[in-house]
Amino acid sequence: MDGSVILDNVVMRFDDFTAIEPTSLEIRSGEFFSFLGPSGCGKTTLLNIISGFLSPTDGDVRIGNASMRGVPVNHRPTAMIFQNLALFPLMSVYQNIEFGLEVRGVDRATRRRKADELLELVALGGSGGKPVSALSGGQKQRVAIARALAVEPRVLLLDEPLSALDLKLRQHMRNELKAIQRKTGITFIYITHDQGEALAMSDRVAVMSAGRIQQVADPETLYHRPQTGFVATFVGENNRLAGRVIECRDGRATLDIPGLGRLSGRSGSELSPGRPAALFVRPESLSLSDAVGSAAASMLEAHIETVSFEGAWRMLEARLIATRETVRILVGQGAGDVLQPGQTARFGYDPDNAIVLADDGAPTHDAEMGETPRASSQPAQENRHVPSA
Amino acid sequence: MSAQRFFDWGLRLYIGLFFVYLFLPLAIMAVATFNDSRFPTITPWNGTTLKWFAELWADGRMWAALGNSLLVAGGVLCLAVPIGVASALFLTTVESRAKPFVYGLILSPLLTPGVIIGISTLIFWREFGINGGTFLTVLGQATFISAYVMLMVMARLQRFDRTLERAALDLGATPWQAFRRVLLPFLKPAILSAAAIAFLQSFENYNTSLFVVGYDTTLTVYLASKVRTGLTPAVNALGLVLILITILIASVYELKRRHELKPKGV
Amino acid sequence: MFRQLKARFGVPVAMAIVGILGVWLIAMVTLPQLQMIDYSFRPSLLPAEIGGPKDGWTLANYVTLFNNDIHLSIFFKTLWSSVFVTLLTLLVSYPLAYYLAKIATPGQAALCLLLLIVPFWINEILRTFSWFILLAFRGPLNEILLSLGLIERPIRFLNGDTGVLVGMVYAYLLFMVFPLYNAIESLDGNQIRAARDLGAGSLRTHWRIVIPHAKPGIATGCIMTFMLAAGSYAVPALLGSPGSRWFTQIIYNWFFEGGDWNQGAAYAFLLLILCIGFMALVMRLFKVGLADIAK
Numbered sequence: 001m002d003g004s005v006i007l008d009n010v011v012m013r014f015d016d017f018t019a020i021e022p023t024s025l026e027i028r029s030g031e032f033f034s035f036l037g038p039s040g041c042g043k044t045t046l047l048n049i050i051s052g053f054l055s056p057t058d059g060d061v062r063i064g065n066a067s068m069r070g071v072p073v074n075h076r077p078t079a080m081i082f083q084n085l086a087l088f089p090l091m092s093v094y095q096n097i098e099f100g101l102e103v104r105g106v107d108r109a110t111r112r113r114k115a116d117e118l119l120e121l122v123a124l125g126g127s128g129g130k131p132v133s134a135l136s137g138g139q140k141q142r143v144a145i146a147r148a149l150a151v152e153p154r155v156l157l158l159d160e161p162l163s164a165l166d167l168k169l170r171q172h173m174r175n176e177l178k179a180i181q182r183k184t185g186i187t188f189i190y191i192t193h194d195q196g197e198a199l200a201m202s203d204r205v206a207v208m209s210a211g212r213i214q215q216v217a218d219p220e221t222l223y224h225r226p227q228t229g230f231v232a233t234f235v236g237e238n239n240r241l242a243g244r245v246i247e248c249r250d251g252r253a254t255l256d257i258p259g260l261g262r263l264s265g266r267s268g269s270e271l272s273p274g275r276p277a278a279l280f281v282r283p284e285s286l287s288l289s290d291a292v293g294s295a296a297a298s299m300l301e302a303h304i305e306t307v308s309f310e311g312a313w314r315m316l317e318a319r320l321i322a323t324r325e326t327v328r329i330l331v332g333q334g335a336g337d338v339l340q341p342g343q344t345a346r347f348g349y350d351p352d353n354a355i356v357l358a359d360d361g362a363p364t365h366d367a368e369m370g371e372t373p374r375a376s377s378q379p380a381q382e383n384r385h386v387p388s389a
Numbered sequence: 390m391s392a393q394r395f396f397d398w399g400l401r402l403y404i405g406l407f408f409v410y411l412f413l414p415l416a417i418m419a420v421a422t423f424n425d426s427r428f429p430t431i432t433p434w435n436g437t438t439l440k441w442f443a444e445l446w447a448d449g450r451m452w453a454a455l456g457n458s459l460l461v462a463g464g465v466l467c468l469a470v471p472i473g474v475a476s477a478l479f480l481t482t483v484e485s486r487a488k489p490f491v492y493g494l495i496l497s498p499l500l501t502p503g504v505i506i507g508i509s510t511l512i513f514w515r516e517f518g519i520n521g522g523t524f525l526t527v528l529g530q531a532t533f534i535s536a537y538v539m540l541m542v543m544a545r546l547q548r549f550d551r552t553l554e555r556a557a558l559d560l561g562a563t564p565w566q567a568f569r570r571v572l573l574p575f576l577k578p579a580i581l582s583a584a585a586i587a588f589l590q591s592f593e594n595y596n597t598s599l600f601v602v603g604y605d606t607t608l609t610v611y612l613a614s615k616v617r618t619g620l621t622p623a624v625n626a627l628g629l630v631l632i633l634i635t636i637l638i639a640s641v642y643e644l645k646r647r648h649e650l651k652p653k654g655v
Numbered sequence: 656m657f658r659q660l661k662a663r664f665g666v667p668v669a670m671a672i673v674g675i676l677g678v679w680l681i682a683m684v685t686l687p688q689l690q691m692i693d694y695s696f697r698p699s700l701l702p703a704e705i706g707g708p709k710d711g712w713t714l715a716n717y718v719t720l721f722n723n724d725i726h727l728s729i730f731f732k733t734l735w736s737s738v739f740v741t742l743l744t745l746l747v748s749y750p751l752a753y754y755l756a757k758i759a760t761p762g763q764a765a766l767c768l769l770l771l772i773v774p775f776w777i778n779e780i781l782r783t784f785s786w787f788i789l790l791a792f793r794g795p796l797n798e799i800l801l802s803l804g805l806i807e808r809p810i811r812f813l814n815g816d817t818g819v820l821v822g823m824v825y826a827y828l829l830f831m832v833f834p835l836y837n838a839i840e841s842l843d844g845n846q847i848r849a850a851r852d853l854g855a856g857s858l859r860t861h862w863r864i865v866i867p868h869a870k871p872g873i874a875t876g877c878i879m880t881f882m883l884a885a886g887s888y889a890v891p892a893l894l895g896s897p898g899s900r901w902f903t904q905i906i907y908n909w910f911f912e913g914g915d916w917n918q919g920a921a922y923a924f925l926l927l928i929l930c931i932g933f934m935a936l937v938m939r940l941f942k943v944g945l946a947d948i949a950k
Binding site for chain 2: 656659660662663664665667668671672673675676679680683684685686687688690691694747750751753754758767769770771772773774776777778779780781782784785786787788789791793794795798825857878879882883885886887888889892893903906907910916919920923926927930931934945946
Binding site: 051053072073074075078079080082084086087088089090099100103104147148150151 | 550552553555556557558559560561562563566570571574575
């Protein structure tokens with residue numbers, strides 16, 4: 001069963017607004033693939049195009065190598081888990097799960113057998129006769145999964161299905177979704193604005209912004225080798241220092257940053273001297289100057305403004321003395337103990353842990369933060385342990 | 390503070406008087422049924438009797454009018470419920486520049502005096518050689534009762550989560566199956582309530598019917614003519630029976646409605 | 656329009672919706688009205704004369720009204736009385752609606768609403784008839800007033816317009832109470848408390864806070880009540896005397912006693928214009944749209 005999904009130059013325009021810029025992409029059969037981006041980036045539009053609720057203005061979607069042009073929603077080999085789950089409120093759990101089979105004319109006994117199997121799979125055995133309203137949030141989630149799996153889709157589309165759950169349950173359901181995906185071998189296409197979800201579950205992630213795919217990569221690559229400023233700031237936290245390229249050699253780029261002088265890092269994209277670019281240093285890559293102690297380290301002097309205690313870590317917010325820009329620094333407990341707001345300290349980083357990306361004028365995530373405050377701050381904390389692993 | 394208290398007590402007194410005003414006439418009418426008097430009154434009281442019920446029972450024209458009323462109400466249901474549901478579906482589905490116009494047109498029968506709906510129906514069908522009678526009564530009443538049905542169905546339809554329809558389609562249902570299995574069951578309570586209201590509206594209608602009944606008098610028109618000519622307490626007896634039936638239907642309707650309003654934790 | 660219906664319901668249901676809606680709006684709502692208007696501009700002719708030289712559009716049916724002092728005075732009396740009934744109903748309903756929406760406990764409000772709905776379900780004829788009994792010359796009200804010594808001779812309530820006005824307020828009250836109640840209920844109680852807190856008296860609070868908020872409800876109630884009052888046939892027929900006729904009664908007479916349907920159609924059209932005019936006036940005064948009214 002081929003569950004590959006190919007987007008072939010898909011474009012979506014509404015009147016004079018372009019929701020999806022020309023996009024081509026191949027999602028492999030059996031892959032857990034996520035579209036990650038802030039609200040309004042076009043990820044839901046893409047999902048609706050794949051499921052057939054929207055027809056693209058141009059381009060084609062191929063599922064299992066068959067063109068979906070002109071194939072209506074109800075004839076596509078996809079099934080969707082909706083954000084609000086969309087369980088039929090007047091039907092029982094059984095009726096919900098069997099709905100897709102019933103409309104296909106599958107006989108009663110087969111339907112019931114299948115429903116029971118699926119209820120076992122989602123660990124809800126014996127709940128088939130209950131009304132949907134009697135279920136808890138997590139149980140509803142499982143019924144929605146079972147209902148979608150009942151029609152044996154080649155591709156399962158998930159539209160932020162975990163967003164309504166509380167944090168604990170959400171983390172639990174992540175593991176379960178991943179397990180179900182492995183067990184069934186179905187292609188999962190997952191939509192989310194929560195990078196924690198996307199990074200934790202996915203084989204590959206497409207980061208989207210303003211109707212355009214910024215980068216497609218596995219989670220580690222996204223985090224360590226972002227290709228655009230947007231990805232660098234949207235996935236995990238990053239400090240951004242803008243300047244001009246002076247030199248570019250041996251995978252290392254040096255920038256001239258007004259007020260800070262020459263700073264360098266790994267070059268992460270096509271760079272040429274004289275062009276605007278930005279240096280990105282993650283909060284955990286900055287450390288108090290004594291700890292760096294190497295000649296290779298670059299130094300920044302900053303005025304500490306706030307210190308927030310976060311368990312094993314402390315997050316500092318500091319203002320660079322030279323440029324008045326704010327940077328965030330994550331320090332371990334030992335070092336953090338001595339730091340107080342109002343002090344001035346020197347921070348350094350290892351250029352191997354910083355990355356230089358061309359400043360193409362496209363918005364970084366910071367510019368859009370007002371739009372999705374939840375997406376940017378909270379998941380970032382969840383993921384801070386990634387680099388140290 | 391005492392001025393406020395005075396105000397509150399004044400309001401309470403007003404509410405009490407209001408309900409006396411609301412029910413006293415009906416009570417007097419009901420009591421008058423049992424007065425052994427030639428005219429419907431309670432003063433003077435000439436002794437208690439049930440003979441007016443007997444007279445009512447023996448009134449053949451009343452029975453004929455009742456039968457006709459039921460026939461009309463049945464016909465109105467058959468027209469007004471589909472029309473009301475169709476217009477509600479139309480209004481919640483279509484987004485177009487013509488929509489406000491259509492909406493205004495759909496509401497217009499509610500804002501038109503009943504007599505005018507009766508008159509225009511009568512005049513229009515005369516062109517086709519159809520005169521006043523049961524058929525025109527059904528058409529005339531359905532013209533505006535449909536709009537009531539629309540309002541009631543619409544109220545529920547606006548609370549419908551259209552993702553459910555999308556989910557049904559996504560699971561392989563045809564649009565018809567999605568409509569039949571998901572939307573209609575959701576609308577069913579509203580459609581049943583609307584049908585109950587439509588039935589009563591039809592049964593009680595006077596203004597429109599007055600012009601289009603022809604010789605097929607309905608019970609309400611018959612009742613009005615009895616009040617104006619040949620008034621006896623038999624009219625009260627009929628009124629009392631109708632009130633009791635109405636209260637019965639209204640209570641069942643209210644109980645059902647309250648039962649549905651209870652939160653089900655959806 | 657059809658495309659959206661088709662996408663949602665499929666072709667058969669979409670066609671049924673458009674078909675049913677079309678037949679209703681065209682054959683039941685629009686064409687009969689147009690036919691009535693057309694009728695009103697044509698002379699009443701014998702069947703043989705139709706299509707003949709006398710057949711053509713004329714204003715004669717409207718001129719009749721202006722040449723008939725009695726009909727004209729009844730027309731204006733219907734207008735003013737309906738306005739009066741509307742204002743009276745508003746006055747009676749407002750305190751009740753306010754009590755239900757903002758003062759009564761939920762239990763009290765539910766009970767009161769039920770008590771209000773019950774008479775509403777009862778036939779208009781019967782509600783009117785009950786006043787006929789109450790107000791009769793030798794009826795209970797006169798008996799009570801006599802026995803209390805408040806009057807010396809029974810009053811003929813049903814001789815003039817008193818009975819008609821009282822009966823109409825009674826019959827159409829609920830069409831005022833419910834829109835008012837719905838409108839006032841949606842007002843945030845804190846606004847009232849805040850106004851009180853800022854030192855506004857009861858009357859000022861109503862005038863400045865509650866009434867402006869309830870405007871759509873007031874407009875709806877007034878439009879419905881006026882339309883019902885002006886278009887009422889039963890109440891004036893039952894509670895009025897031959898001397899206090901209503902415009903609807905004149906219309907009825909043209910149809911079923913005078914036998915001149917064209918004349919009747921003209922009068923009916925004038926009644927319709929009266930109602931539309933009142934509605935337009937209220938909507939403009941209160942600055943509300945059609946969408947507010949349908950709530």
